[in-house]
Amino acid sequence: MKKLLSMLLILVMLAGGAGAALAAETNNPPVISEDLIREDNSEEVNMQKLKVKDLQGYDQLLQLREEAKNLRADIKNNNKQIKELRKGKKGSAVDYKNIRNSIKQLQQERKVLRAAQKNNWQAMKAARRANDQTLMQNIMDDIISTRQALNQTLMQIKEIQLQILASLQTVDVAKE
Secondary structure (H helix, E strand, O other): HHHHHHHHHHHHHHHHHHHHHHHHHHOOOOOOOOHHHHHHHHHHHHHHHOOHOOOHHHHHHHHHHHHHHEEEEHHHHHHHHHHHHHHOOOOOHHHHHHHHHHHHHHHHHHHHHHHHHHHHHHHHHHHHHHOOHHHHHHHHHHHHHHHHHHHHHHHHHHHHHHHHHHHHHHHHHOOO
């Protein structure tokens, strides 16, 4: 798009130079066609019209983001509860380490997905600059599927934490 505008500007400048030479011969000022200016402005307006918010699936993405926000809050609260319950417990350390390793693996998977999501958004910016709505929609579909995978990973982490909490609470009941 920028190349096209640059070429058009160079063409206008060359035409202006030729027009100036012609005007010097005929004593008439050079005339720049207003049609060219209108075409440039209409392309800029069309470029501004494409928005991510207007793409199909944007509302679903917002819901997925809200769900992820709630899952992260639950995970944070579960971590606090686990920390409190584990303070006086030493017996189940081996089991706890194994479970923590599975959570760490899920967190690594989450990091990879977040990097992919960052790349998706960079591609979305490029597609928006290129004014390509079909590409933007395809990228939005990728963003939604990646967000769903992220939420699934968060859900798995939460489920593991709930298992840890249940086992720690049953140990408390057994000791009483």
